[in-house]
Amino acid sequence: EDKVVQSPLSLVVHEGDTVTLNCSYEVTNFRSLLWYKQEKKAPTFLFMLTSSGIEKKSGRLSSILDKKELFSILNITATQTGDSAVYLCAVESSGADGLTFGKGTHLIIQP
Amino acid sequence: DAGVIQSPRHEVTEMGQEVTLRCKPISGHDYLFWYRQTMMRGLELLIYFNNNVPIDDSGMPEDRFSAKMPNASFSTLKIQPSEPRDSAVYFCASSLPGPGANVLTFGAGSRLTVL
Numbered sequence: 001e002d003k004v005v006q007s008p009l010s011l012v013v014h015e016g017d018t019v020t021l022n023c024s025y026e027v028t029n030f031r032s033l034l035w036y037k038q039e040k041k042a043p044t045f046l047f048m049l050t051s052s053g054i055e056k057k058s059g060r061l062s063s064i065l066d067k068k069e070l071f072s073i074l075n076i077t078a079t080q081t082g083d084s085a086v087y088l089c090a091v092e093s094s095g096a097d098g099l100t101f102g103k104g105t106h107l108i109i110q111p
Numbered sequence: 112d113a114g115v116i117q118s119p120r121h122e123v124t125e126m127g128q129e130v131t132l133r134c135k136p137i138s139g140h141d142y143l144f145w146y147r148q149t150m151m152r153g154l155e156l157l158i159y160f161n162n163n164v165p166i167d168d169s170g171m172p173e174d175r176f177s178a179k180m181p182n183a184s185f186s187t188l189k190i191q192p193s194e195p196r197d198s199a200v201y202f203c204a205s206s207l208p209g210p211g212a213n214v215l216t217f218g219a220g221s222r223l224t225v226l
Contacts, residue, residue, distance in 0.1 A: 032213055042217035092213040097167040103153035
């Protein structure tokens with residue numbers, strides 16, 4: 001059974017801090033890893049990673065994948081209160097249909 | 112495009128009642144997924160369709176749950192009879208065919224409370 005584990009489960013930091021969120025996985029025949037941001041409603045897509053060592057970047061957010069060690073990190077620099085959300089990691093594999101999601105990291109940015 | 116549209120947004124019902132959740136995927140998206148989200152278990156895939164055909168329903172908890180997709184623009188998830196443990200947020204998501212099939216666009220969710 002595919003497994004995706006995120007850490008920490010929750011994190012409280014001050015505005016301006018840099019945070020690193022972790023995602024490790026055990027899947028059959030990995031295809032891709034995706035990051036989503038979920039505020040009060042639907043998860044919204046952030047990044048898709050398929051190759052090791054290639055950083056994806058969007059503004060203050062960046063992510064990288066390590067297929068040898070089976071993990072990914074999501075970095076957010078100069079955090080703002082609007083970054084407060086649950087960040088979900090999901091993995092696509094040939095061993096399971098659809099995406100397998102981790103339970104998420106609940107990030108709270110304090111002013 | 113208005114995105115993935117779900118209804119109702121909130122539903123409160125009593126144990127034993129039938130619940131029907133509805134979803135309109137994005138036009139042109141061949142894949143439709145139903146997920147359930149709870150604090151304890153996170154997001155779990157219930158069932159997904161490809162071109163209106165159910166492909167994998169192994170995530171459906173039990174026979175009380177059923178899903179249909181009569182056409183490319185509409186799907187329902189039905190729970191009959193409902194139980195308190197079914198309380199959760201139910202998300203519908205859709206995706207394009209081909210290489211984009213793994214990038215899901217989610218609806219706003221239907222929050223179900225069974226008393």
